[in-house]
Amino acid sequence: MKKDIEQLPQEQFERVHIDSSKAERIEKPSLSFWQDAWLRLRKNKAAIISMVVLVLVVLMALIGPHLNGHDGTTQNLRHANLPPKMPGIEKMGIMDGYGNLSGEKVDLYAMKKVDEYYWFGTDGLGRDLFTRLWEGTQISLLIAFVAAMIDLVIGVIYGGISGYFGGRTDDIMQRVVEILIGIPTLIVVILMLMIMEPGLMAIIIAISITGWIGMSRIVRAQILKFKNQEFVLAARTLGSNDSKIISKHLLPNVLGIIVINTMFTIPNAIFFEAFLSFIGLGLQPPSASLGTLINDGFKVMEFQPYVLLFPALVISILMIAFNLIGDGLRDALDPKMKD
């Protein structure tokens, strides 16, 4: 064996020199935290598909109400209770305007002499359900986003102050939170809605009145983790004041978790709005949200299932999309953190 090696021609070998000055060279471009997270998120197919779906739903919520020339509040009793009819698809045997009339399949559009198309049908008052669906989605999304933003602002400020200043301040603030967290969200929300004038603002306030607690606890825990680390000490030594340390040094580090948490607050708010509207405490007619539309649909489910079908589909899609994006973001922003 040893002999074989010795028989190899010497000239085929070349001495490799390690250049010690190049040892520290970085081959790959260095990525910021967010670029790195994006690389990881991009691999998560479910999250990416959800993002596309979500963008589509938001777009439809914005332009949907103007697409077909009907508006969501005009009542036209002559056109009431029409089933869905969509040009193009109608030839395939679905959404062709046929509906049940005393057990028989009848073209209700021909019978009522309606020439227009109602893509998702009409309700008992002859309002176009396609327009109402997207108007409702708009309202539901609006409520969810505003509630999530309020949660975010209050939660971050409360948790930030409590965590950063610590001591007596923290003690008092945490006692308050401990008591508030014992009160079931559902109870507070229902009680708040009962005493306020029903409407958009009431729902937003009711949802955010205890919603910020979760966020404040997470932010506080994170601030506690970071505030004694060297970079904060360095900033303080260099003369930064408290507000600058919080906004420039601590918050960027906590941002990832804030984003993740917001992604789970939004679907939660959508659910609560729909839930409240469903039991009759939410928005009042004629305004529509996904919850009121589902409630309307539930009442006529037996005869016109399509009234229920579309809003139920949209809310399910929204909830799934937000949850999947939240999961994806969590894995991407904080690979160590699981469930």
Add this chain to the structure above:
Amino acid sequence: MVKYIGKRIIYMFITMFLIATATFFLMQTLPGSPIQSYSKLNDTQKAIVEKKYGIDKPKPVQYAIYMKNLAKGDLGTSFAFKGKSVNDLLASRMKPSFILGIQAMVFGTIVGILLGMIAALKQNTFWDYGSTFFAILGISIPSFVFATLLQYYVGSQWHLLPVGLWNDGWKSSILPSLALAMGPLALSARFIRTEMIEVMGSDYITLAKAKGASGFEIAFKHAFRNALIPLITVLGPVAAGLVTGSLVVEQIFAIPGIGEQFVSSIMVNDFATIMGTTLFFSAFLIVVIFIVDILYGVIDPRIRVAGGKA
């Protein structure tokens, strides 16, 4: 530990006191009056009714009386169901809600645990993706959407099970229980999956494999038991979800339970019943969360030590 439990109990009482006080004063600011449905009465008669229910006295006196009765466990008299005490109303409505809740809980957690285990043991296979997708559906789709779908297809289209009401024995409890079970099912499936994957990577599993234990034995005797402990922590949210769910699911299936009564008492401004049910739900959730925390400490010795020192 004793100190910790004592502290928690004190907090529970403070919380309940605050909820009771807040509920009482919020009720007073409500638009409408509980006796507005007695509109045929003239002023004298109204005064008599008000006197009978004790709502003619000044608010602080009413509050004191209410709190005194509450301390004895008396929730007052319903306005809508004349002459019935809220305690009796709750007691008569308890059974259906209780049955549904227990069934949903048991079914949901068992199926959820199985799904989670399959997903963890067959990680990154079709089974894993299937059960993870199912769990996402369960977490995302609101219970009332799921309930209406079940009612429409299984109940009214395929005629397999009763559409609603509570008069067909066990059969009428199946659909609402299923609708309620989706939440616990999804939560526990997700939770067990993450826990199992973590446990399967630990040293004692490697040891069990090295000493030649079968895959089944490892999964159930070693991994599962350790993955199960943290599952207790999700029981709190699950219980809260069941209460929320029961409000709509009982409404949808027309089940004479506490949730259904709560919603209808809101509609008719029945102050006493609203307050009684609110306090009942709050007490239930607070006690569940308390028990969960204590149980967790009892089962996992590491937490018990930490709790004792705190």
